[in-house]
Amino acid sequence: MAHDVHAMAQPKTRPIIEVRNLRKEYPVEDETVVALERVNLAIPQGQICCIFGESGSGKSTLLNQLAGMEKPTKGGVAIGGVRVSTLSERELAAFRQKHIGFVFQSYNLLPNLTALENVAMPLMFRGIPKEQRERTARAVLKRVGLGHRLSHYPRQMSGGQQQRVGIARAFVTKPEVVFADEPTGNLDSKTKSEVMTMICTFARDFNQTIVLVTHDPQMAAYADRIVTLLDGRIVSDRTNQPALSLSAPSQPSVTRPQPDLSTNQGASR
Amino acid sequence: MRFGDILRLCRQNLWRRKSRTILTVLGVIVGCCSIVLMISLGQGIDEQNEKMLTSMGDLSIVTVYTNGGNGGMMAMGSGASSSSASSDVKLNDESVKSFRAIPGVSGATPVMNFNYNASVRAGSAGRYLYDYVQIMGIDMAQFEQMGFKLKDGAMPVREGEVLGGEWLAYDFMDTLSNGAMRSSSRGEGCMWNDDTARCEPYKDEDPYVQPIGAQLTLTTGANYNGDPYTQRLYGSGGSGGASSSGGGLGETQNTTADYRVTGVIVADYNKGFATSDGIVMDLQSLKALIAKVDPSAAKQRTANYDQVLVKAQDMASVPEVESQIKALGYETSSYEDMRKSLEEQSRAIQLILGGIGAVSLLVAAIGIANTMVMSVTERTREIGIMKALGCYVRDIRVMFLAEAGAIGFLGGLIGCMVSALISLGINLAGMTYIGGGMAYSAGGSGSGSDSANSIWTMVWQAIVGGDDVTRYSVIPWWLYLFAVLFATLIGLLFGFGPANKAVKIPALDAIKNSE
Numbered sequence: 001m002a003h004d005v006h007a008m009a010q011p012k013t014r015p016i017i018e019v020r021n022l023r024k025e026y027p028v029e030d031e032t033v034v035a036l037e038r039v040n041l042a043i044p045q046g047q048i049c050c051i052f053g054e055s056g057s058g059k060s061t062l063l064n065q066l067a068g069m070e071k072p073t074k075g076g077v078a079i080g081g082v083r084v085s086t087l088s089e090r091e092l093a094a095f096r097q098k099h100i101g102f103v104f105q106s107y108n109l110l111p112n113l114t115a116l117e118n119v120a121m122p123l124m125f126r127g128i129p130k131e132q133r134e135r136t137a138r139a140v141l142k143r144v145g146l147g148h149r150l151s152h153y154p155r156q157m158s159g160g161q162q163q164r165v166g167i168a169r170a171f172v173t174k175p176e177v178v179f180a181d182e183p184t185g186n187l188d189s190k191t192k193s194e195v196m197t198m199i200c201t202f203a204r205d206f207n208q209t210i211v212l213v214t215h216d217p218q219m220a221a222y223a224d225r226i227v228t229l230l231d232g233r234i235v236s237d238r239t240n241q242p243a244l245s246l247s248a249p250s251q252p253s254v255t256r257p258q259p260d261l262s263t264n265q266g267a268s269r
Numbered sequence: 270m271r272f273g274d275i276l277r278l279c280r281q282n283l284w285r286r287k288s289r290t291i292l293t294v295l296g297v298i299v300g301c302c303s304i305v306l307m308i309s310l311g312q313g314i315d316e317q318n319e320k321m322l323t324s325m326g327d328l329s330i331v332t333v334y335t336n337g338g339n340g341g342m343m344a345m346g347s348g349a350s351s352s353s354a355s356s357d358v359k360l361n362d363e364s365v366k367s368f369r370a371i372p373g374v375s376g377a378t379p380v381m382n383f384n385y386n387a388s389v390r391a392g393s394a395g396r397y398l399y400d401y402v403q404i405m406g407i408d409m410a411q412f413e414q415m416g417f418k419l420k421d422g423a424m425p426v427r428e429g430e431v432l433g434g435e436w437l438a439y440d441f442m443d444t445l446s447n448g449a450m451r452s453s454s455r456g457e458g459c460m461w462n463d464d465t466a467r468c469e470p471y472k473d474e475d476p477y478v479q480p481i482g483a484q485l486t487l488t489t490g491a492n493y494n495g496d497p498y499t500q501r502l503y504g505s506g507g508s509g510g511a512s513s514s515g516g517g518l519g520e521t522q523n524t525t526a527d528y529r530v531t532g533v534i535v536a537d538y539n540k541g542f543a544t545s546d547g548i549v550m551d552l553q554s555l556k557a558l559i560a561k562v563d564p565s566a567a568k569q570r571t572a573n574y575d576q577v578l579v580k581a582q583d584m585a586s587v588p589e590v591e592s593q594i595k596a597l598g599y600e601t602s603s604y605e606d607m608r609k610s611l612e613e614q615s616r617a618i619q620l621i622l623g624g625i626g627a628v629s630l631l632v633a634a635i636g637i638a639n640t641m642v643m644s645v646t647e648r649t650r651e652i653g654i655m656k657a658l659g660c661y662v663r664d665i666r667v668m669f670l671a672e673a674g675a676i677g678f679l680g681g682l683i684g685c686m687v688s689a690l691i692s693l694g695i696n697l698a699g700m701t702y703i704g705g706g707m708a709y710s711a712g713g714s715g716s717g718s719d720s721a722n723s724i725w726t727m728v729w730q731a732i733v734g735g736d737d738v739t740r741y742s743v744i745p746w747w748l749y750l751f752a753v754l755f756a757t758l759i760g761l762l763f764g765f766g767p768a769n770k771a772v773k774i775p776a777l778d779a780i781k782n783s784e
Contacts, residue, residue, distance in 0.1 A: 069657070069777045089662055097659030108654045112285045124274050125660045169658070 015042035016080055016176060016209050017066065023074035024061055024232075035061040036232045039075070043225075045176070048203055048210040048242070050223035055215060058232040060181065063213050067100065067179050068092050079177060097126050101170030103199065105182040107162040109154040109169075115141060116150040119168045126173075140168040144198060160191035164198065171202045177209045178202075184219055196222045200242070270664040279671040282644070290676065293633075293640045297680020297756055298687060300633030304626030305688040305744060305752045306695075311619030312743035316734065318611045322604055326539025327416050329584050331591050331603045333368065334576040335360055358598040360574040365408075368579050371593045373586035376414025379574040380541060381406035381555050385562055387489035388496040389528075389548070395486055397441035397477045400499040402487075403547030406555030407578075415580050417540065422481040422532030431528045431550040433483070435536035438476035440546050448502050451476050483530045485548070490523035491563045524562050539604065540578060630756070633680065634763045641673050641767035649774050656776035666768045673764020674757050681756025685749045692742040696731035699741045 019041035025032045035058045043049045053059040064070045065077055068084035077084045080099060087095060101122075102108075109118045116137055123133035141147060144164040154162055163183065170178050180199060184192040200222055203210045212223055220226050221240065228236040283290045322328055335358055358364075360379070368377040383404035391397045407415070412424065425431055436455055442448040454471035462469045488496065528548070536545035543549050560567040581590045591601045645652070652665060730738045 064777060067657075069775070093656070093659050093661045095659075096657065100659070102657055104654075108650070108657075110651055110654065112281050121655070122658045125270055125655075125658065125664070127271050129271070130274070 014081065016045045017041070017043040017211070018078045019062075019066070019075070020078075021075040022062075022065060022072050022077065024058075024065060024070070025073050034232055036065070036072075039232075039234055041227065041234070041237075043209060043211065045209055046203070046207045047225060048200060048212065048223045050212045050214060050220040050226045050240075051229060052214060052217070052220045052226050053229035057229040059213050059215075059229045061232075062229065063179055063181055063211065066211060067102070068095070093125075097122060097173065099176045101173060101175040101178040103163070103166050103170045103178065103180040103183045105185040107154070107159070107166045107186075109162055109165055111154055114151045114153055115146060115157070115165045118154070118165055119172050122169060122173045137168070137172055140172045141165070144168045159187055160194065163187060163191075163195050167195065167198055167202070171206075171208070174206055175208065177211065180210060180212045182214055182216075183212070184214075184216065189218075192219065270661065272667075275664060275668050275671055279668055279675060282648075282668075283672060283675060286644070289640055289643075293636050293676050294680045294683070296633040296636040297630075297677055297760070298684040300626075300630030301681050301684025301752050301756050302688045302691065303629040304623065304755075305685060305748060306691060306742065307622035307626035308619060308748055309688070309692050309742040309744045311615060311622050312745060312748070313741045314615045314618060315612075316740055316743050318608075318615060320739070322608060322611070325604065326537040327580070328539070328604045328608070329416070329581045329587055330539050331579045331581060331587060331594065331601050332576055333360065333579055333594055333599045333601050336600060360577055360599070361572060364597070364599070365574075365577055367597065368577060368594060371579075371590060373582050373590050375580050375582045376411045376416070377577055377579045378408040378411040378415055379406075379552060380576050380578050381552060381559075381574060382541075382543075383489075383555060383558065385489050385491060386493045386495050387487055388499070389485040389487050390496075391441060391478045391483050391485050396443065396445055398444050398496055398498055399437075399440045399442070400496045402440070403543045404555065404558075405541050405543035405547055405549050406552040407549060409551040415540070415578060417537070417544070418535040420533045420535045422530070425531045425551065428554065429526075429528055430531045431485075431548050431554070432532050432534045433480045433530045434543055434545045434547045434549065435533055436546055437530075437533070437548070438478050438480040438483075439473075441477045443477060444498050448498075480530050480533050485528045485530065487526045487528060488523055489525075489558075489562055491566075493523055524558075526558060526561070630759060634759045637673055637676050637760050638763040638766065640676065641669060641764050642770070644672065645669065645767045645771045645774075648771070652771050652774045653776050656774070662772050666772050669768035669771050670761055670764050673760045673768070675760070676764075677760020678753065678757040680760075681753040684756065685752050688752075689744065689749075692744050693728070693731050695742045696740050697727065699739065700727060700731060 019039055022036055022039040023034070024036040025034045027033075039062060051059045051062060061070075065072050066079070066084075068077070068087065071085050076086075079095075082095065084092070084095070109115075110121065113121065116134055119141055120130075120133040120137035123136060124130075128136075138147070138150060141150060144167055146161060146164055146168070149157060149161060149165075154165070157165070163186075167183075170180075178199070183199065184195050187195060196219060199210060199212075202208065210223075212219065214220055222242055223240055224242055226236070226238055226240050227234055362379070365377050365379055368374060383406070387402050387404060388398060388400040389402050390399075407417075409425065419432075420435055422432075436453060439451055439453045439455075442450045451474045453473040453476070456470065459470050494500070528550070530548075534544050534549055538545060541547075541549075556567075579590060579594065581587045587603055587605045591603055591605065594601050655665060656662070731740065734740050734743070
């Protein structure tokens with residue numbers, strides 16, 4: 001099953017995320033534990049891809065490899081044609097600024113910054129002046145329905161509101177790829193669907209690629225495609241009719257030009 | 270990331286942990302204060318030394334003598350720098366001329382001291398007596414160039430006219446009232462006046478003899494042992510004191526001469542004791558006197574001089590002038606050596622004091638490091654998040670360094686202000702309780718101005734100093750600058766380790782689903 005990945009992705013253009021023959025092992029005392037083995041994956045632009053699996057299946061490890069948090073033992077990951085594992089620390093930071101957004105399970109907002117400042121933070125890292133970045137951030141916060149909470153601190157907000165701030169922060173830079181690691185793990189079921197709907201709406205509107213890591217089948221149902229991991233191997237890879245009806249265009253990647261990531265990344269240095 | 274943004278984050282982070290920041294800054298304040306105050310005490314010693322040297326007289330005077338001569342005439346003969354010069358060199362008019370030709374020399378005069386006992390009497394029938402008077406002969410033509418100053422009166426012009434030392438008038442005793450003398454404070458010290466709230470100079474008694482225009486009758490001789498009145502008064506001479514030592518020669522004639530004082534010279538111990546309590550006359554007059562007193566020795570005595578005073582243009586050119594004269598084969602002495610040793614001494618004291626101050630600043634620096642380490646540990650997750658969202662490693666390092674530097678800078682700044690206040694307090698306390706500082710106004714008439722004015726004068730003098738003020742703690746402007754920079758630097762230095770620790774935190778830590 002895992003070997004059919006390329007066939008079913010039908011890449012007319014190059015996929016935005018390409019994983020080739022990935023292997024990751026960790027040394028545990030005298031033994032080595034293999035967390036990922038021979039993972040091949042290609043995700044086209046605009047797809048909402050769910051990496052599904054039980055805890056310990058290696059899905060978090062895969063996400064770390066994709067986002068360049070860890071170096072793979074073997075094989076490689078390319079995002080927009082850039083080999084993430086070969087980037088220096090500084091290049092990686094610049095790459096993340098431009099092309100990648102994160103939504104975390106535990107929101108990971110900075111406690112001493114207001115909602116507005118938290119959302120504007122990725123833009124601040126780029127060196128965008130305060131007024132300009134806060135204007136952008138305000139617009140995104142209004143979109144997630146928090147226009148009235150701009151100057152609230154994280155501790156003054158509910159979990160759902162905090163995660164909406166987290167989503168605004170992930171999308172404020174209009175990244176090509178957003179990694180969402182159990183984004184609903186800490187939320188109740190009503191808020192869960194709110195948050196998932198929000199993520200998917202953003203992704204559809206800007207043709208962004210979402211990599212969603214979850215162990216919750218309910219959440220996986222929002223994805224276009226569900227890749228199931230078991231013991232570090234892909235055991236199933238199937239398309240899914242998303243539960244969300246608003247996902248009207250099935251293959252938007254064909255209609256929109258793919259940005260040249262390598263030149264963007266070079267300019268940001 | 271813009272530097273302004275980094276500073277804003279840094280301010281937020283410092284403010285977030287107010288009490289910890291304040292305590293750490295407090296540590297730096299104490300450290301900065303101790304180092305500034307310690308150095309300021311050392312600077313105070315410097316200033317006091319400088320004042321002391323200035324009060325000793327003209328520091329640009331170099332005393333020249335030959336190897337055989339006695340150069341120990343100097344009030345404090347500390348710097349008898351001896352180079353083994355040949356004893357053949359002579360100090361005569363020729364050599365004085367050659368000294369004047371040396372660049373950086375503004376004047377040179379031979380100095381002759383009258384080496385016989387002499388006494389002067391003044392007043393009607395010689396009522397007032399000054400026994401064992403010192404007589405110095407200088408080249409009056411060089412008076413101005415040598416930096417001598419007239420306090421009052423005029424220069425001697427005619428034969429038999431001389432200058433008196435500044436306090437000569439107070440050296441006379443009244444032979445008709447059992448040798449009583451009139452006292453003078455000699456311009457030193459002051460007395461606290463409660464009415465005007467200031468320290469006022471003592472009021473001197475009127476001297477027996479008004480110096481300007483005083484007619485002096487001088488008595489001397491080769492074997493003269495002093496005035497008979499003194500010998501009677503103190504019972505030293507016994508009977509017939511004049512003949513006590515003169516075995517072979519028998520009775521020698523005493524010589525008398527009349528002089529008129531035309532002016533009073535400003536005392537300068539570095540140019541000779543006679544400027545204070547003696548008689549200063551022209552070289553030729555003194556030579557004539559010696560010829561009269563001791564004709565046999567006069568020829569050899571007057572051809573060569575015991576010592577020559579050379580005045581350099583300023584204090585800075587003293588070492589150069591000294592070395593030039595030494596090159597001619599003479600011995601020299603000046604306050605330069607003493608100055609040097611005083612400077613070295615105070616440098617050593619400053620080093621010790623500064624070291625003590627540095628220890629407390631080191632403790633403060635460890636405090637900064639501790640605060641920063643804690644801060645990094647607490648913010649591990651935050652740093653990971655920032656990295657995951659694409660914050661440059663450099664920005665994270667700069668952020669932590671800025672926090673540490675800000676603590677140092679703040680501490681240094683406040684520390685400087687506090688030290689300024691403490692220094693002011695030390696000086697005011699010193700001026701009030703120990704004395705040495707006199708806050709009287711220039712006119713000296715304190716009756717008109719109110720005491721509040723004088724308090725401000727005192728505060729002003731405690732800060733900037735003054736001619737008649739002893740400051741124990743002196744903070745020059747560069748010390749403030751240095752202290753602030755140093756404290757900031759210490760902060761940066763000790764923040765470097767924690768900042769590096771922060772930089773090494775992997776972005777992965779943020780993603781781990783803890784909490």
